[in-house]
Amino acid sequence: MDAGIDINSVKTYLMGLQDRICAGLEGLDGGRSFREDAWRQRTGEGCTRILTEGAVFEKGGVGFSHVRGASLPGSASARHPEIAGRSFEAMGVSLVLHPRNPYVPTTHMNARFFVSDPEAEQPLWWFGGGFDLTPYYGFEADARHWHESARRACAPFGADVYPRFKQWCDQYFRITHRNEPRGIGGIFFDDLNEWGFARCFEFTRSVGDQFLPAYQPIVERRRDLAWGERQRDFQLYRRGRYVEFNLVYDRGTLFGLQSGGRIESILMSLPPLAAWRYDWKPEPGSDEARLYEEFLVAKDWIAA
Numbered sequence: 193m194d195a196g197i198d199i200n201s202v203k204t205y206l207m208g209l210q211d212r213i214c215a216g217l218e219g220l221d222g223g224r225s226f227r228e229d230a231w232r233q234r235t236g237e238g239c240t241r242i243l244t245e246g247a248v249f250e251k252g253g254v255g256f257s258h259v260r261g262a263s264l265p266g267s268a269s270a271r272h273p274e275i276a277g278r279s280f281e282a283m284g285v286s287l288v289l290h291p292r293n294p295y296v297p298t299t300h301m302n303a304r305f306f307v308s309d310p311e312a313e314q315p316l317w318w319f320g321g322g323f324d325l326t327p328y329y330g331f332e333a334d335a336r337h338w339h340e341s342a343r344r345a346c347a348p349f350g351a352d353v354y355p356r357f358k359q360w361c362d363q364y365f366r367i368t369h370r371n372e373p374r375g376i377g378g379i380f381f382d383d384l385n386e387w388g389f390a391r392c393f394e395f396t397r398s399v400g401d402q403f404l405p406a407y408q409p410i411v412e413r414r415r416d417l418a419w420g421e422r423q424r425d426f427q428l429y430r431r432g433r434y435v436e437f438n439l440v441y442d443r444g445t446l447f448g449l450q451s452g453g454r455i456e457s458i459l460m461s462l463p464p465l466a467a468w469r470y471d472w473k474p475e476p477g478s479d480e481a482r483l484y485e486e487f488l489v490a491k492d493w494i495a496a
Contacts, residue, residue, distance in 0.1 A: 253460030294427035297327035320382035326375030330487035341406030
């Protein structure tokens, strides 16, 4: 194997990242603990941690997985036909948090590593990941802080990195059949190997390490805002959009399902409750309409 690729170091970092994020989220939720589900099956092993019915988080999942296969799933081989049919290893940490208070946004973070033909002299590898924010009610201060945190994670790697991966995030987290974004974005990257293993791994760590500083202040600002039935109904309606994206477009979900992954762990990203309405439109001038008009649009939040 290429001496520059250190799979064990990646795995050690990802497992530690899961530990640190769970500890931080438990602190935000008043000390309520995640339930841990360590699993092992033919295709690999992992650890799924779930927090439900907390003071802040109605449902939250933070999962680590390390899977292996004899041939690449279609969701990946379509993008990399040159390695279709080859063996692979993939590992990552993925989280989705669905808060109870509609004024606290849902969020997603992912950090992952993939290698094809891991025992070959020159294996093909790449990193991917990022984090994005899905508010139900928009606050400009939260959007600026989120994107400033994303830019901070990217800054040591070049001035062009944040704009590039922000745009990629805006394009990726888009519900094409609705012609609308899932949220206000953040950063997203995939197939990253252009800087060499050490630098790409360093960048992935920077993104993972920046997640809690990006999300925690937003939760603390919004967790105690009063809300009622109207806000809850809108939250459940917008959660329906989240479900649509994850089941139709999300690469991680599709890869997990096609690679024979553990179904419960793959689908932990889905909210506990969601709703759909036929041809619903927000009332003009309402806070709900403002989400569509001012937040579910691609913009430079740092300059706003």
